[in-house]
Amino acid sequence: MNDFDLDTIRISLHILAASVWIGGQIVLAALVPALREIGGDAPRQAANRFGRVAWPFFALAVVTGIWNLLEIDVGDRSTAYHVTLAVKLLVVAAAGTASAVHSLTSSPAIRGITGAVGLVGSLAALVFGVMLVFG
């Protein structure tokens, strides 16, 4: 059997953070029509509750991502790796910014656009993360 060590914990936490942040967005989006049918404050309350869970996990993705960078010898990696990493960090920043605007704006149009950018950007960060690991 392979070792259970700090690397196991680091990578498991990074994947857990990505799962909650992205999976939560997908599940909440699927629930929104039902919440709208319930009406009243239901969609807003669910979104607030989700935010209380999702943002700490976004922070966990950033912290464990920095931990990843400290563990791998970034200077030793190929130019392709550096480019993939730079693009990944850009989409993480774009997704985080869009999601923050999404939760703060009162304009339905801006909420729609930033919600989509937040989800698509986060999915792109996941794919670039996998590309970092598997080349």
Ligand code: HEM
């Ligand atoms: C929305 C935020 C993020 C998502 C969804 C995400 C997702 C992923 C996934 C799925 C992987 C592949 C599995 C793994 O080895 O962990 C990965 C790898 C990686 N991520 Fe992230 N990540 C995010 C944020 C970050 C941030 C902010 C950083 C850096 C500050 C980062 C740095 C890395 C690195 C360096 C790897 C490769 C680890 C290795 O080579 O072993 N990630 N990411």
